[in-house]
Amino acid sequence: MKKTPPERLIDENGRRIDGRLPDEMRPLRIEAGVLKNADGSAYVELGNNKVIAAAYGPREVVPRHEALPDRAVFRCRYTMLPFSVDERKSPQPSRREVELSKVIREALAPAIFLQEYPRTAIEVYINIIQADGGTRTASIIAGAVALADAGISMRDLVAAIAVGKIGDILVLDINGIEDQFGDGDMPIAMMPSRGEITLLQADGVYTPQQIEEAIKLAQKAIQKIYAEQVRALKSKYEAIKESE
Ligand code: UDP
Numbered sequence: 001m002k003k004t005p006p007e008r009l010i011d012e013n014g015r016r017i018d019g020r021l022p023d024e025m026r027p028l029r030i031e032a033g034v035l036k037n038a039d040g041s042a043y044v045e046l047g048n049n050k051v052i053a054a055a056y057g058p059r060e061v062v063p064r065h066e067a068l069p070d071r072a073v074f075r076c077r078y079t080m081l082p083f084s085v086d087e088r089k090s091p092q093p094s095r096r097e098v099e100l101s102k103v104i105r106e107a108l109a110p111a112i113f114l115q116e117y118p119r120t121a122i123e124v125y126i127n128i129i130q131a132d133g134g135t136r137t138a139s140i141i142a143g144a145v146a147l148a149d150a151g152i153s154m155r156d157l158v159a160a161i162a163v164g165k166i167g168d169i170l171v172l173d174i175n176g177i178e179d180q181f182g183d184g185d186m187p188i189a190m191m192p193s194r195g196e197i198t199l200l201q202a203d204g205v206y207t208p209q210q211i212e213e214a215i216k217l218a219q220k221a222i223q224k225i226y227a228e229q230v231r232a233l234k235s236k237y238e239a240i241k242e243s244e
Pocket of ligand 1: 085086087089096131132133134135136137176179185
């Protein structure tokens, strides 16, 4: 079901449909270690997005012939649950889910020391419980925390956010309506302390200056997301320490 387009996406005071200013991110909440039966896990809320990630490994590769002699096999699976969107989504994996699984894997992989785990598998399963634009970036945030929570050796975390475009205005962290009716969507993932980009996709038309500006806008938000990822991981381990 297509939503009716709003009259405008930015009002005369520069406010977006959910009241945010162009450079404002939605509220973010991250919790680490939310699942007892996974090696590592994370729960992320980014506005109305609700995402859960479970990480496993290093463990035996199944099927065994897919094992690599010099590094771990790294797999990701992104799944959107049938009730996560307005119109029920079929539980069959869609082409979009297959593509996003690949995109998320490629955004997370550079942060993992895969060579430390030859002949093993490291796996991240991501479930979208509720979607409102930006689920791939919320998944990357959750996936990175789940991997770190599983104790996988990493060179950095990975944090991500999308920058959109409404008319000629760049807007941070677009929601579902802005994604559907806006003029651009540029998801960006980075290893925050290394300052390296691991994912950059773009829908829409941008000038080279706008691309630079979008990366700067994303980078600022990514530092905030990173701080929240670290806080979530620390608070899990502080809670364990206190209970000992
Ligand atoms: N969406 C939906 N049904 C679908 C797929 C997507 O309603 O089957 C919505 C959902 O809110 C999602 C948004 O469209 O977050 C944008 O999807 P996109 O493919 O751009 O990926 P995302 O922005 O979630 O990374």
